[in-house]
Amino acid sequence: MNLNRRSLLKSLTLGAGAVVLDPLVRQIEAQAAGSAAKPTRYLFVMLPNGCPATEINPVDYPLLNHDKRQGLIVEPIGERLLHPSMAAVEKYKSKVTILQGVSGTCANCPGSDESAGGHSKAWSALGAFMAMNNTVPAATIDWALGDKLGGLFKNICLGVSKDPNTSIVYDMSAAGPGRKNPTLCHPAIAYKTLFGSVAGGQAAREFAVKTNLLDFMASDVRAIRGAVGAAEKDKLDAHLDAYEAMRGRQAKFETHKASLQKHLPEMTDKFTSKVETDRLSAQFDLAAAALAGGLTNSVVISCAGGRAFDSFVFTGLGLNVGLHGIGHSKPDVYNAAMLTIRTFIFERIASVMKKLEAIPEGNGTMLDNTLIVFTSDFGEAHHAQTKEWPFALIGDLGGRLKAGSIIIYPPWGKPGHKALNNLYTTMMYTIGEQPRTFGTPDVKLKDLDMSGPLNELLA
């Protein structure tokens, strides 16, 4: 057995646990590099059960079936009404981009538990790569962005599960090869994890004691290392590193205290509610607070995708059939149920936007520097081919992106066709990075050039 400490650590889930550079240092670095000096935030909202192209398209803009489309189309949204499920963000429609025809066949995760029996692309959805047999090959876009953008946490993944007792899953985000990030599924636990340092009246004293105790706990683990061999030592070192990381973060929390307290979300009953939609709603509150408080610049909210998909029921919306049952219903039943779910989610997105809009930043507000990325974790259908993968983007990142259009790319395999790889490359461009591509393009599209950003989206 040769499992050294670092190689073991690399295989661990770092996610919210990774030690990060101080945001100020990052900012200085970014300025020196002439990039990403502007504040930038990303919020990814992942819908389960697929999102048909027509279901986020403005209703009065006719959308041909995928295989019947010709060439590239860029059509201003203008005065068109957004899809009814997006009514809550209608007022922001000048900042909305509906992205159609981008494919996700590059993303797959055969043999993965988190694929929910073939109903989710799990990490591949945000990774644009093949994740075989539960093994992730690279970082997902949320992490790649957060890694460059800095923050107390490089990224934060929030989710929801049918069973409130499921607190953490590892199904949507990754920090690199073999490094799955945790999705915090319980809002009460996420609240304490993210805002525990400033929550409660006794917080300051408890915080000080906890800092002492982390050292003490580490000494307990250190004391037992001598009794075991190298491989076991590596394992215990990972445990020690966990305490070191927690200790490091305690110090960083101190420096962010004022900001965190200012944006501390109210801990309401919905954080511990038995109703799934209440808990999901609480996660949106936490996402808004985490972005506003500077905890992170990259958040993913998985709305019952991945692991949670199994038998999940949106009972709080009056639905009594699970996502899987909905997926196998007749199209009108599926569309009606998913309309209800999407409407709820866009209402939550609007609530986050409203909060960010209320916080001044530079000459505008925090919202101006935030991009909300709404999509499904499984392309265009319950059992998706992923030859198209619809997106709704809200925001223009302070003018770095063009917004206010419907962009429709040529069908899969046709000249000019684009994929998740191109979209995620575009996102990297918005923070001053210029990778050739992101993820791994589909080998079946090898005759096309799938590198580079989406020029129709970049300003």
Add this chain to the structure above:
Amino acid sequence: MFSVRNAFLLAVTAIVSPEVICAGDSTQEAKTTAEVGAFLRQHCVRCHNDKKQEGEVRLDDLAAKADDLKAKPDFGDERWSNVLRQVRTGEMPPAKEPRPEAPLTAKFTAALEAELTRAGKLVTKPQPQYGNELPHEPLFDPANAARPAATPARYWRLSPQIYRQYMAKQHSAGNNLVSPFNPLPGNGFKDYALPLTIDEPVAALLWLNAEALVNARFRLDPTTGKLEKPQYKEIGEAFDESIPLTEAKLTKIVTEEFRKVLGRAPTPDELMQWLAQLHKNMDAGGRAIGVRMTLTVLYLNPEVVYRKEVGGGEPDAYGRRMLTPRELTFTLAYALGDKVPDKELSSAADGGKLATREDVVRQVNRLWDDAKFEKPRLLRFFHEYFGYPAARSVFKDEKHYYPAQAIRDTDAFIEHILEKDQNVIAELLASDTVFVGKHHTDPNERPYLMYGLSANPEGAGAKAVPIVLPAGQRAGILTQPSWLIAYSTNFDNHPIARGHWIRERLLGGTIPEIPLNVDAKLPDDKDQTLRQRMHVTRAEYCWRCHRKMDSLGLPFEMFSHSGRYREVETVLDPAAPMPAKSKQPATRDVPVNARGGIDESGDPAIDGPVGNAVELVKKLAASTRVEQVFIRHAFRYWLGRNETLDDAGTLQAAHRAYKESGGSFRAMVVSLLTSDSFLYRTGEVPSVPVIGK
């Protein structure tokens, strides 16, 4: 210019060092060296050299690096470990090339493994699915039975089940806590010692849980501000600022809390450290916060979150130490159940009656016979080994396909076989009886249809009843709906997954992971049978792996993907006109072809074609190798690690116990739980394989 002859000689020098071979026996050394050299020359370098690089792999340069006899080869080069894995698992040399004799392969791999181990560069994967990379035959070779077996000293992270039970036993508030411990992912054993660790999100959750439990234990009365229910006087006084908190009282608190949380008193050193911590934290946070939060830490103590298995006493001649009596109480309790040791175990340890192998045999048998001692880990072994509970997650609705009912039926089947405890492995694999329960109250739900029955069997209720189905339709678990559904896809059978399972779990074979560049999809031609659609796996590149799976999985085509017996398979009929008043295209029935076979199993007695799944499982059930592979898996489950060659004696003894008891599962497990592998712990370096022994 590269010389094959030179490379062979140099590689031999590099791979085999005198210490590995029987020390001091120069004749043996020369003989073994020659054999290993011949292996390289004949089977590796010829296709992997500077001019010819099959599979884009070149190995001659590895050997060339050993050109300087004073220099050590770079065993950090991962190709060395790959060579070891490929040769050991039989992937290389390829089937089309002359295959080396098994003893020669064994010597070659043992030598290479020894060198990699010595260099600290041996890369083995600790997860259970890689256990078969160790070849089967040497493990059951009597020549290896006397090797000293032991498990590396370890701290085994608690399973989610044990953690929950522990916290619930500490306080009722523990019932509401979430376990932060995730089991191992994938289809297989979930609770393994080495791969499961505590990372930051887990540590953060452990803290939150500990805090919640301590807050519940030390709840203050909102009006008086005093502890609501002090469990002893001093803890009550600790939260009452009006009462002085003396050193004696703090000592009592630490001692009581150690007893409650860790089940033992603190050592003098620990007591000193804890008193210092209490003072420090009371200074920083005030008395109540200081006491409460300091005591929280006990619930994160390594003795709480890990199973300590280090051993004690003087090491024996092999450097092994037996588990201490206290460690044994936990190890035995957690071998069969999820709860902390019962009073009898603790009393035995305290009374000096848990110190010998005989003591352990007595306690294991007592626990096995004690109906009050819950033993969920027995059935859990079968769940994780066979994987049939995965039927729940294959997305077949309960109202039509009854996966949950099918799982309960298989549970009943296993419990029945364990109750009789005779010829267990053969019964599991080939019994002609199924158990059918009746849990559904909706008259439209008819789970008995899974078995081709026309009504609920008489007497079936919450408890399933045995039914003998028509001969030739079913035999054993692999033909039951639960297993068939678990190894199916949403709409189809999954012969590849079924064959994969049999190859690994029953035949002890290995199958490489799917290469990343493979588009692992079958064509979706609905006018063809699944067997026809699987023709794509016959491509030479695919067949290298699929030859190990497909013929083992295809015999199960006699069942539908929902586990129902069938004689025809329905496919689309594009030549037929669209039926009137129907949106569905025309279909036709094709007689099921359930032929398959067993190849390269390692047991020549069972190799050969089969007509269907029933024939297949009956052959498998009669195989000694299958019994042995089953026992290897039981070893992994109960030891929480993969077997090594040093465990050969343990495995052989378990197999012997099974055979001599007429096929008793209990006898086999008791043998494992009283083996050296189970009872002894050793330092970090596993003993080096010895050639020629």
